[in-house]
Amino acid sequence: MLFNLFKKTKEDQVRTNNYLTLRIRETVVETPDTITVYFDQPEPFLDYKAGQFLTVILEIDGKEERRSYSLCTSPYVDPFPAITVKRLKEGLVSNYINDRFRPGKTISVMKPMGNFITDYHSKNKRHYGMIAGGSGITPIMGIIKSVLVNEPESKVSLLYCSRTEDLIIFGKALENLREKYAGRLEIIHNLSQPKGDWKGLKGRLDSKKIEAFVNVKFIGPEWDNRFFLCGPQGIMDLARETLLAAGYEKERLYSESFYLEPSGNEIPEDTNGQVVRSVTIILDGQEHIVEVIPGKTILEAGLAEDLDMPYSCQSGLCTACRGKLLSGEVKMNEDAGLSENEIKEGYILCCSARPTGPNIRINIE
Ligand SMILES: Cc1cc2nc3c(=O)[nH]c(=O)nc-3n(C[C@H](O)[C@H](O)[C@H](O)COP(=O)(O)OP(=O)(O)OC[C@H]3O[C@@H](n4cnc5c(N)ncnc54)[C@H](O)[C@@H]3O)c2cc1C
Ligand code: FES
Numbered sequence: 001m002l003f004n005l006f007k008k009t010k011e012d013q014v015r016t017n018n019y020l021t022l023r024i025r026e027t028v029v030e031t032p033d034t035i036t037v038y039f040d041q042p043e044p045f046l047d048y049k050a051g052q053f054l055t056v057i058l059e060i061d062g063k064e065e066r067r068s069y070s071l072c073t074s075p076y077v078d079p080f081p082a083i084t085v086k087r088l089k090e091g092l093v094s095n096y097i098n099d100r101f102r103p104g105k106t107i108s109v110m111k112p113m114g115n116f117i118t119d120y121h122s123k124n125k126r127h128y129g130m131i132a133g134g135s136g137i138t139p140i141m142g143i144i145k146s147v148l149v150n151e152p153e154s155k156v157s158l159l160y161c162s163r164t165e166d167l168i169i170f171g172k173a174l175e176n177l178r179e180k181y182a183g184r185l186e187i188i189h190n191l192s193q194p195k196g197d198w199k200g201l202k203g204r205l206d207s208k209k210i211e212a213f214v215n216v217k218f219i220g221p222e223w224d225n226r227f228f229l230c231g232p233q234g235i236m237d238l239a240r241e242t243l244l245a246a247g248y249e250k251e252r253l254y255s256e257s258f259y260l261e262p263s264g265n266e267i268p269e270d271t272n273g274q275v276v277r278s279v280t281i282i283l284d285g286q287e288h289i290v291e292v293i294p295g296k297t298i299l300e301a302g303l304a305e306d307l308d309m310p311y312s313c314q315s316g317l318c319t320a321c322r323g324k325l326l327s328g329e330v331k332m333n334e335d336a337g338l339s340e341n342e343i344k345e346g347y348i349l350c351c352s353a354r355p356t357g358p359n360i361r362i363n364i365e
Helices: 010-018 092-100 134-150 171-180 207-217 233-245 298-304 340-344
Strands: 019-031 034-039 053-060 063-070 082-086 106-113 126-133 155-162 185-191 224-230 253-256 277-283 286-292 322-327 330-332 347-349 353-355 360-364
Touching: 010 106, 034 092, 053 082, 053 092, 063 082, 063 092, 063 134, 082 092, 082 134, 126 134, 126 207, 126 233, 134 155, 134 171, 134 224, 155 207, 171 185, 207 233, 224 233, 233 253, 277 298, 286 298, 298 353, 330 347
Parallel strands: 126 155, 126 224, 155 185, 224 253, 277 360
Antiparallel strands: 019 034, 019 106, 034 082, 053 063, 053 106, 277 286, 322 347, 322 360, 330 353
């Protein structure tokens, strides 16, 4: 595939409103393996909601790479938008960003997206429960700041899991918020492997700790409770199960996955008997017909035709590749990023959808 973004074709001109160029203003080392990258405000200012993410598009070793990074800032509080990136062992982009991002460098991004968001109102009286692990604190930080500044009657309790004391991201910034909003922000750290004489929660996060966090703190029917979960899959699954068992409706639980562990049980798709399907993709109002060969996703087929389809994670999590199925049938092997309502309304994720019948038409807004 050619680098759609860097190619100056007529189609790219049509889609430039999906992309932005951001200039790095400052980088701040948060922990030994994590940095925050602040951007200058573009013109007009970046339009985003706390909890959304940017898709960073880089060319590394001659290949286009895209990754999603949540904004850690609040549009209500922070003058400059920022992302926070944790190095992954042998991770291509996370290490590139930590090693190579410097003030003055410009990068291409896709405009902010994502549904890990909430509404705010000065009259809301909510108790927000935040359960975060590692870099999962990033979108939650932006939401915490937005709640505290917009909803004087709401309060926030954060249960934040890190490995060691020095790997706590935003440790000082969280303490400053706790002081500034005394009585409205409670922070409980859990360290799985504390190095020093740690007085707080320690060891693996288990359902007892989550039950204690939830059952003891979240009492009182007058509070409109909401829970935001972001972190390693194990923590999010445990938190979700515990909250559901404690009687909270699933509508009150919001979660953001950064990564899905491969289950190891994936069965290679049997493509015998399948046929090449013509799929109509409507991209910004323009119709394109692509041939999808058996075993390929609709995104793969579109990119092979040099269609500038939006995408990021390519694993069914981020929803950057979301489209609406207007006719025909597809099968998705991963739809974790879509809500039940989106699925009912006919939205699909092109990165995981394969045709299973004729007359497929998909609109990508
Ligand atoms: C909606 C969304 C928001 C995100 N926000 C953030 C954020 O705010 N901060 C942040 O640091 N990251 C965030 N991520 C994760 C990020 O997009 C990348 O997946 C991550 O930086 C790894 O990219 P890489 O190129 O370094 O690793 P790769 O080179 O892609 O992968 C290296 C190895 O690590 C595994 N792997 C990939 N991603 C993960 C992961 N997240 N956890 C565990 N193992 C993984 C791969 O299977 C591979 O074996 C987000 C992801 C999504 C979908
Ligand atoms: S590209 Fe992320 S869900 Fe499809």
